[in-house]
Amino acid sequence: MKLQIFDADYTMLNDKPVVRVFCKDESGKTFCVFCKDYMPYFYALGDQEKIRQQLKKFEGEIRKIETVKRFLPVGYQKEKTEVLKITTKNPSKVPDLRDSLDCRTFEADILFKYRFFADKNIGGMGWIEVEDKFVNTTTVSCKGLETKKIKSIVSDKNAPLKTMALDIETETPTDRLPETGKDAITMLSLAFSKSYMGQKDMVIVSKHVRLREDQKKNTICVESEKKMLEKFKDIIDQYDPDVITGYNIENFDFPFIVGRMEKLGIKRDLGRAKDKSVFCSKYGPRSTTRITGRVVADSYQIIKRDFSFKSYKLDAVAEKLLGKKKIDISYRDFNKIWNGKAEELQKFIDYSRRDSVLALDLIEKKNLMDKYVALSKVSGILFQDALNGGETIRIENVLLKEFNKKDVLFPLKPSDREIMERAKKRKKSELKGGLVLQPKAGLHTDGYILVLDFKSLYPSIIRTYNICPTTLLSDDIKVKCNLSPIKTRFVDSEIRPGILPFVLERLIKERSVVKKRMHQEKDRDEKRLLYAKQWALKILANAFYGYTGYLRAKTYVVEVANTITAFGRELLQKTREEITNMGYEVIYGDTDSVFVKVKTKDLENAYRKGNQIVSKIKLPGKLVLEFEKTFRSFLILTKKRYAAWSFEKTNDEWTEKIEMKGIETVRRDWPDIVTETMNVVINIILKEGDVKKAIRYVQGEVDKLNAGEVDLKKLAVTKSITKSVDRYEGMLPHIELAKKLRKRSPSQAPVAGSRISFVIIRGNQMLSKRAEDPEYISENKLKIDSCYYIDNQLLPPLERIFSVIGVDKGELLGKGRQCNLKDLLKPAKRNHKIETPPEKIIIESPEGFLCRECKRNFRRIPLVGRCDCGGELFAFGNGNMGKLIKIC
């Protein structure tokens, strides 16, 4: 029968390991394949007699010791080396054996299931064929079958998966977060991708509540928390989900549920293996939950990885992605509601239900699993590990298989001591990165900017020059090789193809096949899966370079990482020269891209030139320079910080957009006014090329601020309070506000863990003391501190932009923040209408301005129209002085 691998582990049966591979068939039924007769092993290199001697005291653990020949992993090896292959009985004892030996060992830190996968040439979410020899089993909840032979099958299909979302509500004290030891779970809500007992969702309530009519069918009331958790277990058993999701379940719901189950004496076997409990592990801030046979997919974790948002609260995320919101109840009221009237409780039940429905919808409607299923397939790791793990586990799994196929030993992960040594060495002879060309800063609108990119630069370099730990030559060997710009040498691929180049070639070729299929595919779902697959192949291929220079990598060799970037720098440099020699101006470039200016105002013409340039450049091996897009206008501040109006041609149609790199416009703790103003300014500059208009816009915003016409919401900054307000040492605006609120109304003061919004108001206290609650401000008609918003929030990021387009930087950044913006706006002479009561005096060309409060002198009017101290300005000239009313 044909099965898709979903999860795997092993268990000991009669002192022998049995690998359990949890699978799905095409219809979605679950099976567990038991694989006996597979034993753990590792390798040891050194004095063989001595090693055998040392292993004597572990005799009971060892099945077999044999001498075999393998290639060592680092440096080109002409011949294989003799090593001992030590086959043992119990995977969990391997670390002890490994550590007791004082010689080098290999492959003694590979998870048993992954060792099994590598040897059987199978992997996570891959398909296999096994004989359907069913066996009786009590250890797993699904049908078991035993097999001696596992055949790997190539298939892009995916078995249908059942997903269940969960969310808990707990007793919530007002002054701290709930804790498993003290607070009970009050409600537990579930949502199902495929309905359960005819329902799409279900809430279990830990006490009897009078339900609304419409709630009766999908709400279960029981008399205690214990009964509720038992009911929850029953539902898991019956519904038997493959994937369990929820919002922040790994950090909150699961540890909490497990904690309560433990406290109430409920067995925690929620998985498909009845002999294993839910496993929640915590290290510092991060915790993970593992349930054998199922997959825990936290929608919060996934969204945090895959999307860039200002806030990742469920309410905000659901609003953005689904257009749906949470039901509005404050956690402060939870306890009151829980102990309150039926009507309120009914709403609370809705609230709970909505949360798990949202968590499920995020996963299902946004197809958030696609990428991770694809990553699992292309790298061979388990689906669960694709969701939790990073690049390292993927790369190592792929490499282990390839190393083994080629009879090359795979190194152990480095010890802490080794990592420290690597770090020390690294500091001395630094790992150099890509080349970034010095940009011609400023606004470029005279012609088009062509953006030329090297197609997967580092993977291509690795393939072109056969770069791999296994092909690195030491100085003494003389063979045909590739010499790098930093004088490292790698053996020629004819003599020994490297493993890295070999794997990359496979990945890149497969990707181009998948991409072609994707473009031809008409079915939306199929197309989506192909997209995910080619994406995963790209991500995997691009991670190899990073891995070679990663301190904790098993195959870390600095020379390898350094060679790759050295070739990259040389390539970029040479390309720049060639393009310059062709008569074009290269205005910027970063690692794998060059930005070329062409003096044409015609888009199609620019497009032709781009293709022309690219076709003329000669490159070695697998390297390809691509012309991808062109900028109609380009504003570059510094290296890695620019904004551009970009045009890209796809299927004969141009798509345009504003592209921004390194310019902070979506930072969490900037008020919206800054983000909005920045975006508008950049748009005006790029799309209209009208710097003066942009300045007028800024002026307008400044005026609005001064006039108090800006919506408080746009000025508010939200920060969180993490500990008790009194334990903060420094002066922080939001903490000072929290203290103020506590004084005003101790009952609803913000507590540790809550978030608080504030706006800075006018006054003469220090900044932190002037943070105020937006609601309080509007109720009491307080004045906001416009100077603060202008000088400290709005202007700094704007100054960075304006300073590169003609406004003198030194002056702008100077302490007087004399207003160069204003100069640009009105270059020649300027009339200031000055009014001096009682008579009106117009001072034609004022010599300067004086602050009425602090008597400070200004040569020009600050942009804000006021002194730093907030005082009013008077203009003087021709011996007269008058009040400044307006700048024309």
Add this chain to the structure above:
DNA sequence: TACTTTCGGGG
């Protein structure tokens, strides 16, 4: 300007 420390999400 570079480095160290903090905080997210959940109730």
Add this chain to the structure above:
DNA sequence: GTGTACGAAAGTA
């Protein structure tokens, strides 16, 4: 489970 592991932004030297 032959496991040990985040990342961005704020604050500070």
